[in-house]
Amino acid sequence: MIRTSRRLADGREIVYYDADGSTASRDAVDPRDLPPVSTQSQLRWDALLGEWVVYAAHRQTRTFLPPADECPLCPTRPGRPPTEVPESDYQVVVFENRFPSLATAVEPDVPPAAPGAPYAQLRPGFGRCEVVVFTSEHDRAPADLDVARLRLLVDVWADRTAELSAIEGVEYVFPFENHGEEIGVTLSHPHGQVYGYSSLPPRAERVLASVRKHREATGGDLFAEVVAAERGGPRVVTVGEHWTAFVPAAARWPYELQLFPHRRVPDLPALADAERDSLAEVLKDCLGRFAHRFDEPMNYIAAWNQAPVRRGRDDWWLHLQLFSLRRAPGKLKYLAGSESGMGVFISDTSPEDVAARLREVELP
Template sequence: MPTTASPGEDLSLVDGLPIVKRPYVLADGRELVYYDDADTTLAPERLPDERLLDPRPATAVMRQDVLTGEWISIAAARNNRVFLPPANLDPLAPQAPDNPSEVPSLYDVAVFENRSPSFGPDLLGPGETPVPLERGIALGRSRPSIGRCEVVCFSPEREGSFGSLGTSRARTVIEAWADRTAVLSALPGVEQVFPFENRGEQVGVTLHHPHGQIYSYPFVSPRTQRLIASIDSYGPDLFADILAHEQAGDRMIVQGEHWSAFVPFAARWPVEVHILPHRQLPDLAATTPEERDELAVLYPRVLRAIDGLYPTPTPYIAGWHQAPVNAHRDDIRLMLQITSPRRAVDRLKFLAGSESAMGAFIGDVPPELTAQNLRESYQSHE
């Protein structure tokens, strides 16, 4: 099989060596980008994707919920996505003779467009109106689910999570998140970019391969809209005051030079950790190499501390809450929120009547107790 080589683009330097970005295209036209570790052992050549693939599904349709004003993407093609496949058919592993996976070559970190996306592949066309310009509520209102959904493969290994990565690989993933945030934010019609990782079948994971996703929404998410309302009520110093309040309290887990990790005052989940940068940053693309370097050490260690609470791995959702592309760039601060429904060794918090139906959460574990346990676990995972 012939090989191809990308000239590559040098990104951040780590110990004097660059993380290299290498763009390619999959057989059905989807974008694939390799990110090579600064200390990679891989050659620059990559195999082409020679699969015969069906055409991509049509872009889904969003419908507006008149009870809330929120947009719901009806993406029926996702119902056929792979569900807990056997290890030899892992779609995120490098391709093999018996495994026609999504990634043709061995890799360090790989990012590609989702084959069954919730948003996209269509983008905003010339003269079309962005969703945010449609104010108000109307019955039967629908719009194409434009945008982009990407898969971020943290490693070619079939087991693990972000917390099990070494520092060099974690740094490459962070570089990929930052680069993709910049690229996706520039796409026509994209209003917000959300990188996230789900770990554990208990939170709906359908692939055990260590990976995350990036959603690029054609609107500002409902959670962010509520945050904007809070900033309007409190003032533009909300995040600076949150950080100062937590740093002075007893829910801190670790305070680094550039980042602080803490259990929030009003935690909804039995395990909930927020990580904030020490200065105003709208998104990952705005972080410096030094901030990314520290995050590559601190963040995996926080995840290992969470796993250290119990004898078996803890399921979680970790999401990067970033400012919208076109608004509130100076007052919404980048924040990582990690949440887990695990409230004991053998018990999960299920969102029952009050939480699911009314959005009124009831906390099961005092946040101060969770913070104390996580501090002790964090210190033991140096």
């Protein structure tokens, strides 16, 4: 993999990733006259739930579903306004978000607490938000990318995880993809994001607590026991040389897969080359099943669950959640009263049936 770092007109970093053997020089200059990026992000502590909430009001003006000829993720080409990517073509490119929820240059001075709420502690919205563009082709769905491109993408995720983990103050690195308007994407060009959080997200905290509680109660390894049971169970959808994808027994979403490596590793940088090869193949298979389960491709979220940067790493097992809100043709799963109000998911699908339906999908 060839990695080339440059700067955009407002000083943001942009990094081009090309497969070995590429002769691209990546010397194009951003011609735009851009104001400096300014963020007013804050974190507020919810004392009752014990969770941080991010406030980023400056994002209200970000680009929202522009026409294809105005897409900011397409390459910069003659006859069209310059985009976020100065080059006329690229393979995979990563750049700092122009409208970040979290930023390393955020205003550090904030009051100790929210007005009139002494328990709502405030913190600067420190972190880093990056955009990962999977291809220069605007209308190419992630499921249509070949295995070689997905393999390059795995290396990019691993590289960005290592880079963000090295930032002082970043405690958790989260690569993810939102796909489909129903999910809430604001740009239709195939892309994902990487967030560097200054604290552990609630999901990571809860998983670590469950692993430790299980060890204290039984002496066992909860991750290892779950993975072993699922790999031999009825919900397996596809198996690669080093990865298995299955519908979890307590799936929350109508269509949900978890992809686990057969060897315990804490995060993407820890994967060996053969494991990365296998991941690209299994991911291609799973994305294809989501794309062809119904007459129209399913919206989805792909969320990497990695070990925290500094603590709990020996307890963690890297895995990917791939889930959709689509429960049937023309029908979405909405997070209504029970889910949104109380956090209790009620599923309209059976994990065993979902696994069977996904196994039956005929891939092109």
